[in-house]
Amino acid sequence: MSRDLLLKIELLSDPKALYVVRGAVERLAETMGFAAPECQSVVRAVDEALTNIMRHCYCGRVDQPIELYFRWLGRHSKAGRKGLEILLCDRGPAVDKSKLRAQRPSELQPGGLGLQFIRATMDSFGYRRAGRTNRLRLVKYLPSEKPSRRNMRSERNADLHSARG
Secondary structure, three states: OHHHEEEEEEEEOOHHHHHHHHHHHHHHHHHHOOOHHHHHHHHHHHHHHHHHHHHHHOOOOOOOEEEEEEEEEOOOOOOOOOEEEEEEEEOOOOOOHHHHOOOOHHHOOOOOOHHHHHHHHOOEEEEEEEOOEEEEEEEEEOHHHOOOHHHHHHHHHHHHHHOOO
16 A cells, blocks of 8 residues: 555544645645646545544544545556545444445435535545445546546446455
């Protein structure tokens, strides 16, 4: 993990920390070459994922650990494309995978749109439980590195098995 690690953030599950994380994520995305709209999409996706961890995994407790790993995906990545991989790790209870599935527009409800937003704005989304740790993996490719639809399906299938620390 450390070979292409750009940034590691360790924080407690206090929503006051979100402001700092948003600033760091925005600067990192800018530095990597993402345009302003993509930077904002990455920031919002990370913010939403962290908010979900704080609310649902930790039930509002402000003293629980969360780790974020930001990794450069270069040409030598498994997918062979450049981009940013974000791994969010928490030690809350295991997540019910049925709640992570994509929903049809008719099933969407207020308060449940965050995951839909994350799925719509990130190029890849995957969750797995490793021991006592929940691992959510998000990937955003640089615009010139967008995968084809066929490669995106392969990437999504690989996400369930490749999210690792």
